[in-house]
Every structure is written in C-alpha cells, then in structure tokens.
Amino acid sequence: MNYLVVLIPVALLLGLAGLAAFLWSLRSGQYEDLDGAAERVLLDDDDKPS
Known part of the structure; x- marks a missing residue:
C-alpha cells in the first residue's frame, strides 16, 4: 500500500x-500544416544536380 x-x-x-x-x-x-509534409513527399524534384 505504501x-x-x-x-x-x-x-x-x-x-x-x-x-x-x-x-x-x-x-x-x-x-x-497537416497536409504540407504529406504532399511534399509526392512532389518530384527536378532540381537535383546531374
């Protein structure tokens, strides 16, 4: 009990x-911004260096 x-x-x-x-x-x-991170995952980044 103690x-x-x-x-x-x-x-x-x-x-x-x-x-x-x-x-x-x-x-x-x-x-x-609950939807921002979820949508950023789906975006295709074409700014990557070759």
Whole structure:
C-alpha cells in the first residue's frame, strides 16, 4: 500500500508533463500544416544536380 504514495504523484506529474508538452506544441504551431509534409513527399524534384 505504501507504493501508492509514490505512484500516484508520479502518475500525476507525468500526466501534467504530457499535457504541458501538448499545449506547448499546440501554441508553437506544430499542427498548422497537416497536409504540407504529406504532399511534399509526392512532389518530384527536378532540381537535383546531374
């Protein structure tokens, strides 16, 4: 039962850290252009040197 005294605060801290990381990524614009990377893969680059 003593392990719950350690595990509950650790779980809460990890949950808060995950929430903080998600909010940081949301505010820094990580989810602005979801289709751009997928479309760039399909584009054929002809600018490569021979």
